[in-house]
Amino acid sequence: MDFSVLGPVQAFLDGRPVDLGVRKQRFVLAVLLLEANKHVPADRLIELTWPEGEAPDTARTVIHTQISRLRAVFAQSDDVELVREGPGYQLRLDPLRVDVFRFHTLCARARAATDERRIELLEEALALWKGPALSSVATEDVRLRVAAPLEEARLGALEDRFEACLRRGREAEIIHELAEAATAHPLRQQLVAKLILALHRLDRTPEALATYQRLYRHLDEELGIEPAPAVRQLQVRILRDDPSLLPFTGPRQLPPDVDHYTGRDDHLDTLAGLFGTGDRVPAVIAITGKPGLGKTALAVRAAHRLAARFPDGQLFVDLHGAGPQPRDPAEVLARFLRDLGVADTDLPASLEERIGLFRDRCASRHLLVVLDNAADEEQLRSLIPGNPECGVLITSRRRLTGLDLRDLIDLEGLADADALALLAGLAPRSAAEDEAAREIVRLCGGLPLALRIVGAKLRSRPHQTVADLAARMADERDRLDELVGGDREVRAGFLLSYTGLEAGQQRAFRLLAAMPDAGFAAWAAAVALGEDLWTTERLLEGLVDVNLLECGRGEFTATRYHFHDLIRLYAREKLSSQDHADVWSRLTDAYLYLGKRADAQLEFGGLHKFTPPPLALDAPRLVADVERKAPAWLADEHPSILHAVELSAAAADDATTCRLSATVAAFLELRAQWSDLKRVAQLSHAAATRMDSPYWTSYALFALGLAAREMRDFATSERSFRDGLAILPRAEDPLLEVVTLLSVGVSHRLQGRWDEAAAFFAHCLSTLDSLDEPRWRAYALREYGVLHRYRGKWAEAKEFLTEAIATYRALGDVRWAAVSGRELGIIHQDEGNRVAAVEQLTASREALRDAGDARREGAALRCLAWVALEAGNFPEALAYARQATETLSRTRDAHGLACAEVLLGDIHLALGDPASGRAHLDRGLAYLETSGDPRWRGKSMLSLGHHLAAAGDGPGARAAWEKAWEDLTRIGAHEAAKVRALLDG
Missing domain, CATH: 1.10.8 (Helicase, Ruva Protein; domain 3)
Incomplete structure (x- = not known):
């Protein structure tokens, strides 16, 4: 049976209205519905039913009669129960059967969603309102007394929806509704402020200012106050025509339109007609032709004209297709995903997973993707969204005949x-x-x-x-x-x-041709030229003025320079091999110096030990900025460092190859660029082998093992780690030995080899006792604590995790403290301390959300759902589990999502919906049966047994539990005891 109180109080059985009796009886039901599953004293029902304080002597009897009649109504349904509870009553039902609880649930989901999804959820929530809450069942005074919080929640949801629409630039869609709401609530300042902003954005600034003046008068005349400071500041910003008031809805990466653009009008008209034709596939258009014809200029101009059709943003990337090293699609996707709001910690490792997440992030969005200077069809296929509302504009020297294009424009010379x-x-x-x-x-x-x-x-x-x-x-x-x-x-x-050019400009033009295709900053040019920074900047701007250099932007520096492909080729013809070698000798020294300092600032950087050459540039501010913004500096410079590694390896400069590889390894791990890490590790390993250097060989083998492990190549990973450990004693670097042992331990844990993992973690902690490395000790403690938790050794697990959390907090590392805290919350629940579990898991979830670690926030939500399920609070469990799956879906965490699906299966089974539960369980099983994780495979088989038992398939249930027993017993998981009890019972 379903109920509505957001409007007339009504009930429906299988979609048909149910007679709820007289007005007072409907009012009693409304009060019970608002307090569903809670104790409602009879005195409160009497007080509200007779609000004037004139309740008759028979009031309690009247209430009892109405309760009895409601029980008769509910007898038609087996999912509603009205019971006597002490001196009052309790209405027991699934709260989501009541529109007010569905409203609150939708609003809660909206708060955690992206703007477009938030708007959809809030519109769904507001559509539940069919009029004033509790209308037709109470006097206005009583209705307002009972329903005032609901009306406030409705206004809050309405304001949240307006806010999301304004962020998305959709003020034209809501302006009339917003004006009506502001008129109905003229003293609600934030609501009126949204109307003022919307009017301003719609070029109705005089009306916006007049609306502000009306608000000012209302507040002054009725309350004797002025508008809030934020509202007053909005008026000032409107008067100043502050451009920041305009909406920002997504990435805006298009380069500036070309100055003095002439011709190509027919092509621009063609492009305008090819996009937005309503087809079921994205519009993919290519502009091709020989070099120098202005393909990029045409694409950029067309993109600017088309931008209004793609309000969710425009992505732009130079794919370096004309150079010797076209950009890796995995690297491009990583950048696009970050631009679309994916945190570094949530970037998938594989190209396939990045493609999936990119297409997921493009779904339901209107995005234009400009792929400039493409190499070939293979490079492009990974970068095309699947959403037909997106558009793709490509430029290339090739005709791209192997690509499924809507059209191809082959440019010729200007008339x-x-x-x-x-x-x-x-x-x-x-x-x-x-x-x-x-x-x-x-x-x-x-x-x-x-x-x-x-x-x-x-x-x-x-x-x-x-x-x-x-x-x-x-x-x-x-x-x-x-x-x-x-x-x-x-x-x-x-x-x-x-x-x-002047002689100095000519020299700069030649030498800068040695710079990598990815572009360069002024400081790097100064190092290459052997000049001071001021002189270099003057030379660079001179070359820009005559269009021999172009400008772009980077994460670290506001301006980065690059050559057009053809100009670079011409400049390289004038560059001698000796000049090229001298430039890279100077650059390599600089990358060693700055790279080592940047690496030391990363979360798990600073492992390598070598003394870099001094920086041959008087730029102390640069050094300080590199240390302060190390990830951004490495984001800009790591392509150049990778190029330097290749050059050093080709020149058999083995020591430099190893050192350069080390400066960039931690960053490649941070950005999940495993193929690049594998490449530099291979080059470093070859160089270290030639040098017969135990230190650098073990370092390279560690990086090779790490890259292979994250790419799920466990055989290569194990071989690399094993070979590294064999020579580590000769490397004389205790910390490197610890980090390698930790990585091996994690690898073993992932594969269910827990005894081996425990031995490695114990060895790490023993070694760390003599080292001043608190972060690595905390990491080892956390890993060992997790392993103890898996085995059901709660005391040991808590001891290790508590110490890890304390260390992370002392280091100011909120994220890893929260990651470790989630594990502690699971232990509290396993020990039966639900209150402590909920408190710990909630705090961890909030900290992870604030840190932007969505993948681990999803894991915390899954744990909260599990705790609620264990407590029998099935609606709460379902709400948390749905939030978990939504969050984990966004991050493309396949393993975490599979675990959440298994849990959803358990929750639906507990709610009496085995069909939905089995669908969720099967989705989780499909992944976990082949994931290589025996613990979760066993846990999923435990759940399958429960489903089969509930369906009356006893033999099937026993077979599933026997499989679970085999997996969980083999690795020593504490969940094996539950399975044994089921088999014995």
């Missing part, structure tokens, strides 16, 4: 009229010398890149006429004529720009 207009826009004085400008256009072959270089030269040399430049180009006719034939035509244009 003469457009090329002349482009040149005139770049250098206005060229229009006055029409014939000379036509000659320049002819020699440039209609290539926008060549024309822009020429226009920049004319703009930067006011003393030189257009005719003079045309004559110079003609003198180099033998090379410039080749512009019609391909790359060599562009080279001639580059030569013209190069010869116009």
